[in-house]
Amino acid sequence: MASRTAPAPASTASRPPVADGEVLLATTGLTKTYAGADGELPVLGGIDLDIKAGEIVALLGKSGSGKSTLLRCLAGLIPPSSGTVTYRGQALRGANPGTAMVFQTFALLPWLTVQQNVELGLEAQGTPLKERADAAVQAIDLIGLDGFESAYPKELSGGMRQRVGFARALVTEPDVLLMDEPFSALDVLTAENLRGELMELWDSGQFPTRAVVLVTHNIEEAVLMADRVIVLGSRPYGAIRETFDIPLPRPRDRQAKDFEQLIDAIYQTMTGRAKDTPRLADRAEPEPARRTLANTALPAASVDGLSGLAEILAQHANRCGIADLADELSLEIDDLMPLVDALDLLGLAVVRGGEMLLTPRGSSFAAADVQLSKTLFAQAALEIPVVKLIVTSLRRAADGTLRAGFFRDLLAHHYTSEQVTRQLETATDWGRYAELYSYDSASEEYRLDEPDETARGITA
Numbered sequence: 001m002a003s004r005t006a007p008a009p010a011s012t013a014s015r016p017p018v019a020d021g022e023v024l025l026a027t028t029g030l031t032k033t034y035a036g037a038d039g040e041l042p043v044l045g046g047i048d049l050d051i052k053a054g055e056i057v058a059l060l061g062k063s064g065s066g067k068s069t070l071l072r073c074l075a076g077l078i079p080p081s082s083g084t085v086t087y088r089g090q091a092l093r094g095a096n097p098g099t100a101m102v103f104q105t106f107a108l109l110p111w112l113t114v115q116q117n118v119e120l121g122l123e124a125q126g127t128p129l130k131e132r133a134d135a136a137v138q139a140i141d142l143i144g145l146d147g148f149e150s151a152y153p154k155e156l157s158g159g160m161r162q163r164v165g166f167a168r169a170l171v172t173e174p175d176v177l178l179m180d181e182p183f184s185a186l187d188v189l190t191a192e193n194l195r196g197e198l199m200e201l202w203d204s205g206q207f208p209t210r211a212v213v214l215v216t217h218n219i220e221e222a223v224l225m226a227d228r229v230i231v232l233g234s235r236p237y238g239a240i241r242e243t244f245d246i247p248l249p250r251p252r253d254r255q256a257k258d259f260e261q262l263i264d265a266i267y268q269t270m271t272g273r274a275k276d277t278p279r280l281a282d283r284a285e286p287e288p289a290r291r292t293l294a295n296t297a298l299p300a301a302s303v304d305g306l307s308g309l310a311e312i313l314a315q316h317a318n319r320c321g322i323a324d325l326a327d328e329l330s331l332e333i334d335d336l337m338p339l340v341d342a343l344d345l346l347g348l349a350v351v352r353g354g355e356m357l358l359t360p361r362g363s364s365f366a367a368a369d370v371q372l373s374k375t376l377f378a379q380a381a382l383e384i385p386v387v388k389l390i391v392t393s394l395r396r397a398a399d400g401t402l403r404a405g406f407f408r409d410l411l412a413h414h415y416t417s418e419q420v421t422r423q424l425e426t427a428t429d430w431g432r433y434a435e436l437y438s439y440d441s442a443s444e445e446y447r448l449d450e451p452d453e454t455a456r457g458i459t460a
């Protein structure tokens with residue numbers, strides 16, 4: 001794209017100019033709670049955010065941390081539950097006139113051509129027909145789609161479809177371009193290529209927007225593109241955990257020491273666990289020394305999945321880059337993260353600078369036969385608060401059984417009901433495999449796994 005200097009798209013907006021560093025878009029005390037079948041689901045809490053002219057800001061967080069929700073609030077597509085969103089100093093009421101959105105799934109209309117899909121961006125603004133067509137041609141040109149004007153989305157590759165998504169957003173010359181995981185649905189090489197082209201346009205000053213907000217779950221993508229990375233936590237609901245300035249020159253070098261250090265520091269913040277590497281900045285929340293129910297959420301990782309990952313690591317001489325591994329397995333980092341978190345939590349692997357290393361315990365686990373692997377797994381799992389809670393409670397219960405509701409209530413002090421359900425699913429899977437306890441889904445009861453002789457004593 002942009003092998004030649006494209007003319008600036010026809011101005012559709014008559015907005016007063018703003019200097020770099022001036023705030024375009026801001027939230028103050030923004031919260032969002034969804035009403036669900038089983039009560040209220042708090043998703044975002046107390047978000048204070050400034051988006052300034054001239055910057056690319058990445059909102060980074062795990063799946064479910066409320067990134068898309070925050071972006072929809074910035075776009076004025078949904079109202080916050082409390083707090084405000086202001087655009088150029090004015091509180092938003094309804095759709096934000098200064099933003100346009102690029103979606104992960106492209107969201108193109110299949111019965112319209114590329115040209116018509118791009119013009120759609122302007123139709124909503126009531127731009128006259130001729131102007132619309134001219135602006136669309138220019139946006140199509142800018143984004144490297146010329147020649148595809150009359151094609152239909154189904155004739156295009158994923159990368160080309162997402163270019164249409166970009167052109168449709170850029171044609172309106174929004175002050176702030178909002179992108180919701182725009183590269184996640186693309187294969188690795190296509191994503192890399194498109195990212196690179198967009199960054200070239202941005203750096204050369206041809207990008208017809210003043211600021212970009214990029215939502216992503218990919219740490220490397222955030223550090224490659226953004227001037228500022230804002231990490232959203234998800235326990236118990238989305239709040240800004242930390243902000244990282246990325247002062248690295250562009251184009252950025254993934255191999256550079258400071259690039260790797262930033263990735264590492266952000267990884268630590270995202271997982272909320274201390275790693276034995278030097279920290280770049282003082283953490284806002286120091287790592288609690290002791291694991292508690294409240295600070296140790298079980299990731300959605302099955303024993304099969306985490307054992308598989310441990311074995312793959314063992315095949316890679318006990319270490320592997322996380323991003324490389326995701327590529328190799330054709331997995332999204334997002335899908336791999338819970339397994340990585342689980343191995344880390346169980347002390348079977350450690351994560352350093354975007355690399356995973358099996359610990360001695362992890363490599364014994366990977367090499368063990370079924371019986372030994374169950375024993376090693378049980379030892380590791382008993383150090384995890386939720387698993388320990390279930391086992392010690394069952395031991396105290398008169399008949400060695402307890403209803404799931406009991407644990408649900410205890411966890412509900414710290415987690416949303418969705419998070420509680422997910423954690424209990426993991427705890428059930430782990431406890432069954434470790435032969436610590438069983439779970440009967442019909443009666444919703446956990447039962448302590450008795451040592452074999454008692455069982456034999458009854459039946460013999």
Ligand SMILES: Nc1ncnc2c1ncn2[C@@H]1O[C@H](COP(=O)(O)OP(=O)(O)O)[C@@H](O)[C@H]1O
Nearest residue numbers: 034041043061062063064065066067068069070
């Ligand atoms: N319209 C909705 N109604 C109810 N719950 C929702 C809605 N949209 C999202 N959620 C829930 O809010 C949480 C955050 O979702 P989302 O903003 O999509 O997170 P992310 O984009 O970080 O994955 C999730 O638990 C999700 O299930």
Ligand SMILES: [Mg+2]
Nearest residue numbers: 067068069180
């Ligand atoms: Mg999302």
